[in-house]
Amino acid sequence: MVNTETMNVASLIDGKVDARSGAAQPVTNPSTGDVIAHVSYATAAEVDRAVRAAHEAFLTWRDVPVVDRVQPLYRFKDLLDKHHAELSHTLSTENGKTLDDAKAEVRRAIQMVEVACGMPSLMMGESLENVARGIDCHTIRQPLGVVAGITPFNFPSMVPMWMYPFAIACGNTFVLKPSEKVPLSPARAAELFHDAGLPPGVLNVVHGDKAAVDALLLHPLVKAVSFVGSTPVAKYIYSTAAAQGKRVQALGGAKNHLVVMPDANIEKSVEAIMSSAFGAAGERCLAGSVLVPVGAVAEPLLTALMARCRGMKVGPATEPGVDMGPLVTAAHRDRVAGYIEKGVAEGAKPLCDGREGAGGDGFYLGPTVFDHVDPSMTIAREEIFGPVLSVMRVKTLDEAIALVNTSPFGNTTTIYTSDGKSAREFCSRIEVGMVGVNMAVAAPMAFFPFTGWKASFFGDLHAHGKDAVWFYTEQKTIMTRWF
Numbered sequence: 001m002v003n004t005e006t007m008n009v010a011s012l013i014d015g016k017v018d019a020r021s022g023a024a025q026p027v028t029n030p031s032t033g034d035v036i037a038h039v040s041y042a043t044a045a046e047v048d049r050a051v052r053a054a055h056e057a058f059l060t061w062r063d064v065p066v067v068d069r070v071q072p073l074y075r076f077k078d079l080l081d082k083h084h085a086e087l088s089h090t091l092s093t094e095n096g097k098t099l100d101d102a103k104a105e106v107r108r109a110i111q112m113v114e115v116a117c118g119m120p121s122l123m124m125g126e127s128l129e130n131v132a133r134g135i136d137c138h139t140i141r142q143p144l145g146v147v148a149g150i151t152p153f154n155f156p157s158m159v160p161m162w163m164y165p166f167a168i169a170c171g172n173t174f175v176l177k178p179s180e181k182v183p184l185s186p187a188r189a190a191e192l193f194h195d196a197g198l199p200p201g202v203l204n205v206v207h208g209d210k211a212a213v214d215a216l217l218l219h220p221l222v223k224a225v226s227f228v229g230s231t232p233v234a235k236y237i238y239s240t241a242a243a244q245g246k247r248v249q250a251l252g253g254a255k256n257h258l259v260v261m262p263d264a265n266i267e268k269s270v271e272a273i274m275s276s277a278f279g280a281a282g283e284r285c286l287a288g289s290v291l292v293p294v295g296a297v298a299e300p301l302l303t304a305l306m307a308r309c310r311g312m313k314v315g316p317a318t319e320p321g322v323d324m325g326p327l328v329t330a331a332h333r334d335r336v337a338g339y340i341e342k343g344v345a346e347g348a349k350p351l352c353d354g355r356e357g358a359g360g361d362g363f364y365l366g367p368t369v370f371d372h373v374d375p376s377m378t379i380a381r382e383e384i385f386g387p388v389l390s391v392m393r394v395k396t397l398d399e400a401i402a403l404v405n406t407s408p409f410g411n412t413t414t415i416y417t418s419d420g421k422s423a424r425e426f427c428s429r430i431e432v433g434m435v436g437v438n439m440a441v442a443a444p445m446a447f448f449p450f451t452g453w454k455a456s457f458f459g460d461l462h463a464h465g466k467d468a469v470w471f472y473t474e475q476k477t478i479m480t481r482w483f
């Protein structure tokens with residue numbers, strides 16, 4: 001699927017590269033601005049071929065015993081381990097996150113496969129003898145059919161693995177539509193899965209934009225849709241696919257608050273805040289984007305934070321010693337710079353401005369910290385998805401909790417404190433789905449669900465963990481009586 005000489009990326013349908021793809025679009029290396037590949041956007045006819053191939057494969061894959069279904073997954077995990085360095089380099093090159101960050105992402109992706117290998121235990125049903133005299137009852141879990149996955153640019157290695165290893169181990173077949181900005185990592189992983197002996201048609205990959213997505217959402221043979229991306233698109237996916245009678249989980253955008261109590265360990269908190277706000281150039285759905293110092297902690301906290309910001313090295317993602325790489329595209333860099341401009345125009349006070357010294361051919365911005373941000377300002381309300389941290393000072397924990405709870409988003413939040421009571425109070429009262437205590441990024445591991453709330457999630461069952469098993473299976477309850 002990935003031709004490494006010309007770096008042309010095309011769809012993978014029924015185990016083969018599909019030569020009838022639509023127009024090819026450039027893929028850039030955000031560190032240099034160079035075009036590194038071309039990706040063919042799938043036409044509706046191509047998406048139809050992919051779904052039909054997946055449907056055909058489903059008719060036999062669903063009957064393969066689960067202990068046999070997970071064997072290609074074990075071999076896939078082994079190949080991913082062997083190719084860890086190569087996969088991390090590809091990811092860093094096409095996405096712009098640093099090599100260390102890319103390595104960590106590929107590790108997280110591999111953990112998804114490891115957990116999905118446990119499917120024989122995970123998809124067991126329940127049973128109860130003698131629910132009435134001489135009658136037994138048990139439940140079984142069965143696969144749904146063809147599942148479509150639509151993924152964002154910021155975790156091209158990990159987010160597809162939130163989906164297809166679980167779906168496929170459950171007995172479904174899959175059509176993945178990765179982000180058109182970063183098609184190389186998902187294409188290479190799919191290739192390795194086939195090298196591991198996955199039968200043709202079980203995993204298909206189509207590339208492209210809205211046209212390919214719409215063809216999936218409206219296809220009658222697609223039974224379920226997993227989506228991860230921005231909130232407006234998540235809402236559209238959720239409503240469109242649900243109106244077609246499909247099962248949907250749609251993970252959206254975020255605006256994450258980091259609350260710092262007066263009793264917090266400043267040094268360790270600043271370490272975590274730097275990683276949360278500026279790791280992966282702020283292009284994480286769990287990135288901290290609003291810093292909420294409580295009471296007198298604001299001054300020492302901001303002094304320590306600014307010292308760290310001044311020392312940050314921004315540069316090419318694959319270069320050793322770089323703290324922060326570029327943003328994913330020139331358009332996204334300009335969008336984030338537009339938010340900085342708006343912040344200044346609306347009266348927030350920049351303690352550092354990432355636009356200064358952000359030169360070169362790559363799509364760079366340095367860290368930006370705004371102090372005295374007001375809840376009415378655009379930068380306080382909207383997801384920026386870049387290295388911009390807004391400081392909103394409050395006087396008490398109650399005020400901090402109220403501020404976080406007014407956000408329309410509910411992906412993650414963290415409290416920094418050395419007081420157990422404050423932490424407990426915060427965890428209990430906060431209306432957010434993933435909560436950290438003294439954490440940098442409270443990202444649940446593969447065996448726990450990824451539980452965003454409010455405008456950060458549309459659906460019932462979340463990604464990975466046991467939720468993934470429930471999402472990708474239908475329950476059947478069987479009652480038996482023998483005469």
Ligand code: NAD
Pocket residue numbers: 150151152153154155159177178179180208209210213214228229230231233234236251252253254284285383385411450452456
């Ligand atoms: P995006 O919404 O622009 O794109 C996501 C996917 O949807 C891509 O595959 C894209 O091709 C497709 N798409 C884009 N516009 C579409 C449209 N109008 N109709 C149909 N499909 C469309 O998101 P992105 O910029 O790739 O990723 C960043 C966003 O993803 C951020 O908002 C971030 O918070 C979010 N995100 C959320 C989570 C989470 O777990 N909640 C995880 C990662 C990223």
